[in-house]
Amino acid sequence: MKKAGAWxxxxxxxLIIIGVTCSLFILVGVPWMAVIFIIAALVFFFIVSCSFIxxxxxxxxxxxxxxxxxxxxxxxxxxxxxxxxxxxSMENTLFPGDNVIVSKxxxxxxxxxxxxxxxWLNIFFYYNKGILAHSDSLWWPYRRLNGYSKVNAGxxxxxxxxxxxxxxxxxxxxxxxxxxxxxLNGRVLVNGKALPAIATTKLLYRVYFNDLDxxxxxxxxxxxxxxxxxxxxxxxxxxxxxxKEDVGRLNGNNCIDSIWALINNQAAYPFHTSIPWTLDNIGxxxxxxxxxxxxxxxxxxxxxxxxxxxxxxxxxxxxxxAFYLNGKPLVEYVFKESYYFMMGDNRNNSNDSRFWGFVxxxxxxxxxxxxxxxxxxxxxIL
Numbered sequence: 367m368k369k370a371g372a373w374x375x376x377x378x379x380x381l382i383i384i385g386v387t388c389s390l391f392i393l394v395g396v397p398w399m400a401v402i403f404i405i406a407a408l409v410f411f412f413i414v415s416c417s418f419i420x421x422x423x424x425x426x427x428x429x430x431x432x433x434x435x436x437x438x439x440x441x442x443x444x445x446x447x448x449x450x451x452x453x454x455s456m457e458n459t460l461f462p463g464d465n466v467i468v469s470k471x472x473x474x475x476x477x478x479x480x481x482x483x484x485x486w487l488n489i490f491f492y493y494n495k496g497i498l499a500h501s502d503s504l505w506w507p508y509r510r511l512n513g514y515s516k517v518n519a520g521x522x523x524x525x526x527x528x529x530x531x532x533x534x535x536x537x538x539x540x541x542x543x544x545x546x547x548x549x550l551n552g553r554v555l556v557n558g559k560a561l562p563a564i565a566t567t568k569l570l571y572r573v574y575f576n577d578l579d580x581x582x583x584x585x586x587x588x589x590x591x592x593x594x595x596x597x598x599x600x601x602x603x604x605x606x607x608x609x610k611e612d613v614g615r616l617n618g619n620n621c622i623d624s625i626w627a628l629i630n631n632q633a634a635y636p637f638h639t640s641i642p643w644t645l646d647n648i649g650x651x652x653x654x655x656x657x658x659x660x661x662x663x664x665x666x667x668x669x670x671x672x673x674x675x676x677x678x679x680x681x682x683x684x685x686x687x688a689f690y691l692n693g694k695p696l697v698e699y700v701f702k703e704s705y706y707f708m709m710g711d712n713r714n715n716s717n718d719s720r721f722w723g724f725v726x727x728x729x730x731x732x733x734x735x736x737x738x739x740x741x742x743x744x745x746x747i748l
Contacts, residue, residue, distance in 0.1 A: 474513030
């Protein structure tokens, strides 16, 4: 008891810090972080205090190395991970080559479903040909620990389009589970209210100018893409993809006569003649939420039929006006998962939910918290 009391007295400050930190984790709704923090602290105290290790100096470095690996794995699985932006689909918010720090605390970290999903430790499994041959198989069911927030419209999110994909995508969530989405002439409405405008979102415009060479020089200096192919009078107008910030910079120049917003009428999800939605005009569309019940009719089958079929590992069939799922009559359907609708900020150069539909909650990795350029000269909080 005396030794224990002396140890506590010697480490009183550290124990207070651990207690306060764990209390904060519990207060914000992530008690599992308190458990991880306590385990890490105990391991560290063991390494630096254990007399067995102190007497054998050659063990100090391997033990510290194992502790560092433990911290690295824990950080990547439970706290945050760094990704690099591969394309321009999020311009002008994020640019190709930018790096983003993705927080897993916001929505809660996903538990690995195979050993291959565990950073660093998966190296040992890559040498096992048997495991690699079944890399698509899932060892453990999907489970997500509690986070301190939900996925909200406006969040920038990293996810996979399909759980078995190897590539990660980064888009902005424009409608969360249970929301009613409508895109009206490029303007995003969620539950009847306009989604707060993002100044860096790029839309289509037609710009009229009085000096072709000066316009090209100006657009190039601002990194604005322009296209003359759809304009009959190439010498006086061009189509551009630009943000409101870009439009503001163009408007202040003498060579610019006027700038008008355009509507993109390219076909969009669900690509059906009875629901002729376009990239800039979608909805109203209810984003599925776990437990939500929908009636089954010709419209809901067009909108959600593929989603239902994939979830139930079957197909929805129409037989004389009645619908069947896996041979059983289907009158209504209760969604088993929550979904989200994603769009890139570069609206006319983004492969997103407007083309392939909803994103399953299981596929979401985390929320983008920070972005920074390769040379670390620019850091942005998102």
